[in-house]
């Protein structure tokens with residue numbers, strides 16, 4: 001009987017397992033199960049048992065695959081409690097690694113048993129989102145191998161399943177030099193004399209909104225220091241134009257979940273005073289919005305609520321809502337009250353994942369610098 005996991009019968013199934021198996025160290029001792037800190041004593045035996053199942057039979061099937069799947073569940077459930085016991089920034093990396101191992105063993109059990117692949121892909125995504133990298137980022141490497149084996153419809157389903165929810169990620173940009181280096185003074189030093197386009201006006205939907213070229217130094221003087229009116233340095237090319245700044249940032253590892261090359265990722269800079277507003281809009285790509293300094297208030301609405309958000313009718317603004325989110329005219333836009341939203345205050349060091357087409361509204365609460373990564 002053809003294995004259901006890999007379209008193409010037993011030969012394709014065996015080839016897929018060989019490809020997956022090649023991602024892991026050749027011998028059991030090679031899979032070190034190293035954790036970056038202490039966890040409770042009962043965890044290591046569970047990890048070792050899962051590793052043993054993986055290596056003892058060449059390919060765990062039947063009861064062995066089932067036992068591996070259950071161990072994955074136990075490891076995930078146990079570490080999940082720890083991941084949710086307090087603020088995210090206090091969760092130890094070791095527990096996130098245990099969670100990643102739980103996802104990895106679970107996903108491997110699915111593939112070994114020849115089950116349909118979307119569940120394995122979902123487990124990889126959960127581990128990538130909530131876990132910490134293990135075994136040279138085995139989950140990212142595994143999902144790369146699995147994805148081409150999904151039938152087309154399931155590929156879309158898996159994509160929707162893994163990409164439909166916004167999430168705030170912590171601890172993934174702490175090591176970027178910008179987190180220590182960047183400040184208003186630093187921009188004056190590095191880029192004060194450089195000419196950049198600046199958006200003038202409260203929001204780009206206003207009639208009086210315009211764009212103007214000026215030096216970064218003038219922008220800082222007028223709109224950050226003297227605050228005469230609102231100006232926003234919102235730029236797609238800043239990092240190409242001033243490569244010194246690009247050296248201070250990285251590309252979030254999670255962008256590798258996409259199918260595009262690194263060069264296809266668009267990196268945007270958003271630098272402005274307190275009170276800049278990006279009106280409610282949606283974009284055609286996935287987005288990681290990384291907050292370097294200052295805070296931002298953000299509201300998110302699902303694409304399923306699009307018709308309650310009254311997109312502009314003109315072609316140029318069809319991705320932008322007509323509603324002033326924080327002061328809606330409910331006589332004019334009565335269905336807006338039906339739209340459910342999520343909100344957060346994005347803090348320095350946090351990264352918000354905004355799924356493709358998710359509506360987002362952003363207001364800065366301080367002088368703020370964010371970098372966003374659009375990827376597919």
Ligand SMILES: O=C(O)CCC(=O)C(=O)O
Nearest residue numbers: 270278283289362370372
């Ligand atoms: O930070 C902002 O003001 C807007 C960010 C945004 O819309 C984006 O990254 O797509």
